[in-house]
Amino acid sequence: MSAIGNEYGNAIFLLAEEEGMLDEVMIGLDSCRKIFEENPEYRDFLGTPSIPIGERLDAVRSAFDGKLPDRVTDFVCLLTERGYIRFFPDCVENFENEYNRRFDIAVADVVSAKPLGVSERQALRDTLEARTARRIKLNCTVDPELVGGLVVKIDGKLFDGSIRARITDILEEMTK
Template sequence: MTQIARLYGGSMYDLAAEEKITDTVMEQMQTIRQLFGENPDYVRLLSEPSIPKEERTKLLETAFGQEAERYLVNFLKLLCERGILGEYAGCCEEFTRRYNVDHNIATAVVTSAVALTEEQMKALKDKLEKLSGKTVTLTQKTDPTVLAGLRVELEGKQLDGTVKSRLDGLSRKLNELIV
């Protein structure tokens, strides 16, 4: 994430927090981010310097003016006018980071060889919430190289309970003993 994204995303969060609309703005920001991801040509069009700024901002007004919070529409127009609409994804990340800090939410990514059941996900979520003391949002990934067990990344910390990691640990200990 760039410094520009941190600055603009943080400023947008401050404004939304002041107006007490952080939940709504975050949801709408994520939706718009998804739309931009699905339509990269639209973002390129909005970033095209040969098209006058007024026309590009009109396109944003037409697309989101009736659907999104006025502050968010104006934020998009500002990014467009300044030629930094490409920073929008980073702005969303900073907004979400600040939201999570203020609402005591931790994000975790669990990686396993096969998809976990709903019961397993709930049990893991409960355990992580007790461990962190925060509300945890859990994202699941599958990776066949894990073999068995789980690898969890929680707030930048790796909790590795995979068979591969245990085998690597045993191998290191054996190498230390042999040398």
């Protein structure tokens, strides 16, 4: 993560905390991050110095006013004005890390063979929360090469409950 991402991410976190808007700003930053991920050319446009700054700021306001918290729209404008919009993902990552620390949330990276349904996600979250005594945020991805089961990573600890891992364990036992 960049120094600018750390500095600006921490600044918006402290401001949102002071204003009692941590949840709203977190949701807004996450929504904006998704927009930039789905439309990288839009973020590139905002970072193009040859386009007049007024035009770029108008584009931010027309895209986000009323759709995101004002604090998030202002933050995107600030990064655009200062030429730092390319650091937006780092800023959000820093904000999210601070948010998770503040509310004792652990991030669980979950890999499954097929997409998990809502009830499966909730059951997994409940199980992990019971085992860790922390709130859990799931980051789910799909790996079709996984035959079945789940691979979960929390706080650097890997829990491999995949069928592939079970088969490997069985094969190791058979070769002993």
